[in-house]
Amino acid sequence: MADVDNTNIEIPDFVDPGGYGEVSxxxxxxxxxxxxxxxxxxxxxxxxxxTFMRDLNAVGTKFFHVLYPKEKKTLLKEWDLxxxxxxxxxxxxxxxxxxxxxxxxxxxxxxxKHDGGPEFAQVFVIVWLGAAVVTLxxxxxxxxxxFFQSVCVLGxxxxxxxxxxxxxxxxLLAEPNRFLFAIRFIATCIGFVWATFAAMVFLGDSxxxxxxxxAVYPIFFFYFVISWLIISHTNV
Amino acid sequence: MASNVPLLDNDDTLGFGxxxxxxxxxxxxxxxxxxxxxxxxxxxxxxxxGWFSNSFISSFIIIVILLSMDFWTxxxxxxxxxxxxxxxxxxxxxxxxxWVFEAKKGxxxxxxxxxxxxxxxxxxxxWSVLLLVAVFTWNxxxxxxxxxxxxxxxxxxxxxxxxxxxxxxxxxSSFKSMATGLVQKQMFSNMTSMFTRAPPTxxxxxxx
Numbered sequence: 001m002a003d004v005d006n007t008n009i010e011i012p013d014f015v016d017p018g019g020y021g022e023v024s025x026x027x028x029x030x031x032x033x034x035x036x037x038x039x040x041x042x043x044x045x046x047x048x049x050x051t052f053m054r055d056l057n058a059v060g061t062k063f064f065h066v067l068y069p070k071e072k073k074t075l076l077k078e079w080d081l082x083x084x085x086x087x088x089x090x091x092x093x094x095x096x097x098x099x100x101x102x103x104x105x106x107x108x109x110x111x112x113k114h115d116g117g118p119e120f121a122q123v124f125v126i127v128w129l130g131a132a133v134v135t136l137x138x139x140x141x142x143x144x145x146x147f148f149q150s151v152c153v154l155g156x157x158x159x160x161x162x163x164x165x166x167x168x169x170x171x172l173l174a175e176p177n178r179f180l181f182a183i184r185f186i187a188t189c190i191g192f193v194w195a196t197f198a199a200m201v202f203l204g205d206s207x208x209x210x211x212x213x214x215a216v217y218p219i220f221f222f223y224f225v226i227s228w229l230i231i232s233h234t235n236v
Numbered sequence: 237m238a239s240n241v242p243l244l245d246n247d248d249t250l251g252f253g254x255x256x257x258x259x260x261x262x263x264x265x266x267x268x269x270x271x272x273x274x275x276x277x278x279x280x281x282x283x284x285x286g287w288f289s290n291s292f293i294s295s296f297i298i299i300v301i302l303l304s305m306d307f308w309t310x311x312x313x314x315x316x317x318x319x320x321x322x323x324x325x326x327x328x329x330x331x332x333x334x335w336v337f338e339a340k341k342g343x344x345x346x347x348x349x350x351x352x353x354x355x356x357x358x359x360x361x362x363w364s365v366l367l368l369v370a371v372f373t374w375n376x377x378x379x380x381x382x383x384x385x386x387x388x389x390x391x392x393x394x395x396x397x398x399x400x401x402x403x404x405x406x407x408x409s410s411f412k413s414m415a416t417g418l419v420q421k422q423m424f425s426n427m428t429s430m431f432t433r434a435p436p437t438x439x440x441x442x443x444x
Contacts, residue, residue, distance in 0.1 A: 051312050077327045085304065089297065120293055121377060148325065203287035203375060206331065 060081050066156045069201040075156060076202060079148050084127070084155020087162055091169045091226070092123035095233045096164050119229070126225060131155060134218040138203065141215055145206040154222065157199040161223065164191030172234065185231060192227040196220055263345040264317050269442050271314035271352065274306030278385065280377075281364070292377060299381055310356070311395070316340070318348045320398040332336040337399040356396060360389040 058074075058157050059082050065074050097119045128151075135150035143150075164187040199219050209214045250282035262268050278299050316322045320340035327333050361384040370379035 048313055055308070055312070076331075079325075079327070082304075085300075089300065092295065103425070120241055120296075121380060124380065146327070149327065149333070 022160050046174075048198070055080070055082070062156050063159060066159045066198050069198040072202055072205070074151055075153055076145075079152035079154065081148070081152060084131070084152065084158065087155060087158040088124060088127045091127075091158065091162060091165060091230075092120045094169060095123055095229055096120040097235065123226075123229065127155070127158070128231070130222045130225065137218045138207070138215055141211045142205045142208050143203075143215065144215065145203065150203065153199060153202045154219070157195045157223075159201070160191040160194035160198070161188075161226050161230055162191075164188045164227075165233075168230060168233070177236070188227050188231045191230070192223050195223045195226075199223070261345065263350055264348065267317045268348055268351055270309050271318065272355055274302050274309055275355060275389070278306060279304035279359070279362065281312060281383065282385075296381055299366050303385050303388050307392060310392045314352065315392075315396060315399075318352045319344055319396075322394055323395040323399050335398075337395070337402075339399055339402075356393050360386060360393050363389055 037213060058078060062075050062080075062083055065071055114124045131151045131154040132147075134154060135145075135147050138145060138150055139147070168184045171180050171187075174180060196216075196219060200216060203215070203219070204212070281295070281299050281302060285299070289295055311323075320342055321340045322340075323336065325333060325335050363382055367379060367382040367386055370376070370382050
């Protein structure tokens, strides 16, 4: 007869239901990629200030990574469109024309409508439509990047042209002459090359290598147009 | 069979000591205020900017700033606090993009839920109408502003609808499953009523 009291039964702590394979994983919450699971669940109840500071820091780090394009993960994995919006608005404001179009309004014929000329709206249309078209081109060529990631990278890489725009604006305060024009030209070129290089660093991996040139060309063209707008802005 | 997503509004359990709270009270008045504030402000500024300033650019900037603040507030703050819903996107190790839609079960104030969804639906509707008006009156400058407004408010609406409908199913498949669920229910009730209808009596019942 079996001795029931002395049998040693081993009950495993975890019974594998079988058939599911590896089910553990980590769900990434924005801003907490790489952090422990305990911290992730708190984002649902976190105070407003913390959310705000987290997003602000995310935008700031991305600006930094555009200037020194060594680490790619931040811009690609945790994309956001705040940077592109800020940069686009800034460029549009700086590049606006100064023409005040007199508009005849029946009540008061003297009113001038300040609409900054077409340059303001142009910048918005070019940046957002251009980014969309470049992204579409990348995806159609077989790129493995998502739409928003690509728009994010292209938008953030507008930072170098922004710097050259500020520099050019400062130069324009002085009397225009050939030498100063050459300085502006060089500054714009530097911004353009820097932007294209940074964009290529971030987007390069997602392209199949045989088609890299085809993918670079629209990016090149995009920043070329923006730089053209910057260099051709001469009124202060 | 259609998967039934538990709706947040059905959670009627009261916390201890909360039985006396009057219905219609706002649990988070400040959050509700900010939820509505930026949306209303951007609409008001759009309509009235002609009175205050001749400059299209400064009006544009102010409206875009208000719209962005509204987008951020609704997406990150008022959604999770007022109705316990949240949506975002993350890129995994392989570079695949995933959209995540979450719904939290818990007590939510009925009044806040009503305010939230009402304003979420109404404002994109208003902005769409204004877009049509702007396009048809050849005001393309302003149409651009309204387009930005429609995009931002519309994307919040879309995100929260997907949260409500359940785990990352697409909206069309959710509607399909809801529709087939309704049709099946209707057919089933028809059939059961056919079978449970009392058989017609053939003659006067005789009692002995």
